Amino acid sequence: xxxxxxxxxxxxxxxxxxxxxxxxxxxxxxxxxxxxxxxxxxxxxxxxxxxxxxxxxxxxxxxxxxxxxxxxxxxxxxxxxxxxxxxxxxxxxxxxxxxxxxxxxxxxxxxxxxxxxxxxxxxxxxxxxxxxxxxxxxxxxxxxxxxxxxxxxxxxxxxxxxxxxxxxxxxxxxxxxxxxxxxxxxxxxxxxxxxxxxxxxxxxx
Numbered sequence: 001x002x003x004x005x006x007x008x009x010x011x012x013x014x015x016x017x018x019x020x021x022x023x024x025x026x027x028x029x030x031x032x033x034x035x036x037x038x039x040x041x042x043x044x045x046x047x048x049x050x051x052x053x054x055x056x057x058x059x060x061x062x063x064x065x066x067x068x069x070x071x072x073x074x075x076x077x078x079x080x081x082x083x084x085x086x087x088x089x090x091x092x093x094x095x096x097x098x099x100x101x102x103x104x105x106x107x108x109x110x111x112x113x114x115x116x117x118x119x120x121x122x123x124x125x126x127x128x129x130x131x132x133x134x135x136x137x138x139x140x141x142x143x144x145x146x147x148x149x150x151x152x153x154x155x156x157x158x159x160x161x162x163x164x165x166x167x168x169x170x171x172x173x174x175x176x177x178x179x180x181x182x183x184x185x186x187x188x189x190x191x192x193x194x195x196x197x198x199x200x201x202x203x204x205x
Contacts, residue, residue: 081132
């Protein structure tokens with residue numbers, strides 16, 4: 001199964017590249033059933049193989065996530081919670097998810113926009129709730145776009161650092177949740193910095 005997933009993603013990235021990443025994340029964040037973490041982690045692995053370039057991959061991922069969450073916010077601002085309750089189940093956003101996220105949003109507000117990307121089932125709802133609650137766009141954008149950037153870089157670095165073991169990131173997250181993610185992102189960041197330092201040292205010599 002892992003080989004089949006890898007072949008499928010490899011063909012997808014070879015055919016659509018950065019544009020494919022952008023549109024996949026845009027639609028995934030809006031709520032369509034697209035395996036965002038799988039795509040992002042594999043994209044990081046593709047960067048380690050030289051198939052993609054990190055700056056362009058980060059840019060396409062960030063813009064896709066930012067556009068997706070902005071669309072969600074705009075929809076909720078204009079049409080409100082009744083629309084979300086009506087069409088949500090078609091996007092795997094159940095009333096139970098909406099209710100639980102409402103409680104979190106009432107307690108943590110904009111900070112949930114920042115970390116909501118890392119919580120499966122939550123990132124698809126937070127922007128809608130921000131729009132429903134009439135949160136100002138400037139405040140929304142600060143937290144939502146910062147979260148989009150952090151989320152994009154984290155998964156790309158993990159995929160780059162783990163290389164052939166890229167799929168384990170998704171498996172571990174499902175079992176250990178955000179604790180693993182925070183630890184893994186810190187490790188991924190350190191590995192990335194070390195690799196850049198090592199390459200720069202070799203270049204000088």
